[in-house]
Amino acid sequence: MAGIYIHLPFCKQKCYYCNFYSTVSQTNKAAFLKTLAQEISMQKAYLNDEEVNTIYFGGGTPTLLNGNEIEMILKQLFNSYQISPSAEISMEANPDDINLDKCRELADVGINRLSIGVQSFFNEDLKYLHRVHDSGQAHRAIESAILGGFQNLTIDLIYGIPTLSIEHWKQNLKYFLDFQIPHLSAYALTIEPKTPLQLMISKNKLEGINEAAMVKQFKLLIKQTRENDFIHYEISNFAKAGFFSKHNSLYWLGGNYLGLGPSAHSYNGISRQWNLASLSKYLSLKNPKNIVYEKEVLTTAQKFNEYVMTSIRTSWGCNLEHIAIAFGEEYKKHCILAAKKHISLKKLILKDGILTLSDKGKLFADGITADLFYEDKQSLA
Secondary structure: OEEEEEEEOEOOOOOOOOOOOOEOOOOOHHHHHHHHHHHHHHOOOOOOOOOEEEEEEEEOOHHHOOHHHHHHHHHHHHHHOOEEEEEEEEEEEOHHHOOHHHHHHHHHHOOOEEEEEEEOOOHHHHHHHOOOOOHHHHHHHHHHHHHOOOOOEEEEEEEOOOOOOHHHHHHHHHHHHHOOOOEEEEEEOOOOOOOHHHHHHHOOOOOOOOHHHHHHHHHHHHHHHHHOOOEEEEOOEEEOOOOOOHHHHHHHOOOEEEEEOOOOEEEOOOEEEEEOOOHHHHHOOOOHHHOOEEEEEOOHHHHHHHHHHHHOOEOOOEEHHHHHHHOOHHHHHHHHHHHHHHHHOOOEEEEOOEEEEOHHHHOOHHHHHHHHOOOOOOOOO
């Protein structure tokens, strides 16, 4: 099982919290599509003819592309890779970019899963985040997606926004549940370095995050989704049975994937590589075989840490026997020893040889993960 990620680097405006690579100018869109076509062809050996089960259009704002442009990209992918006839083909969308006609167009060209970046249904939160859309557009976008035939649909919500009260967070979740959407990605607002949000908070132009409020909203999120039969299959992701994100699950389960476009990452089980986050450098290449990327060959310890980081966040958990087989008994022993403290504190659960986070532990996931890492990359590699 393999996946392909395509990074479309164009946005109407930059959200304050976002640290993904993007540009607000669309003047180079045609040149980008030409270079992307060349990269698709050039990279076709990367996945070694492994069947591709997921294609994901991310960004940036992929829905700034029209149907013909999306169809052209998909044709190029199908001509160059072994794409499963039942592949999940996802596209991120901003509410201000989609209406019923757009949704029908996306479905007609082959998009079968839509991810709408709602973030909040309240205008004060959207203003704080510097989103383009408003509350009304968020509602209409979801209605359009449902009427347009998207059964495999997800939305993003953000909690921990300083303007977001607990009552409004309850209402955000109620709107989501009322629409009967089968998947939710809900993220804690994070202040990333060098983002406008970080700068404006540091200058007291925007209010900072209240950790206690964020924790309260996360606990409510877990409670509300569980009571409505959603499976909390990854820290930030909740789904009805049969509607897990296949593409993101590929990342969490250690599958191989190819990233296309500026800043996109690739992984083949042995090494990781990433294109430079520069559209100008991406477009300036006379020969697409010379696309500038960085690469690292992973040591055994790095592979172990990668597995721990991704698996511990999921409902599938961190399998100790898999660790022994894939990385060696010494790594298994290290993981058991490092986990003992968190098991005793009821932050980790060990059952049938699998470590998973408890609800309490999900609040401390990053710290627990760091404790499980094997830091000496030389002695066991």
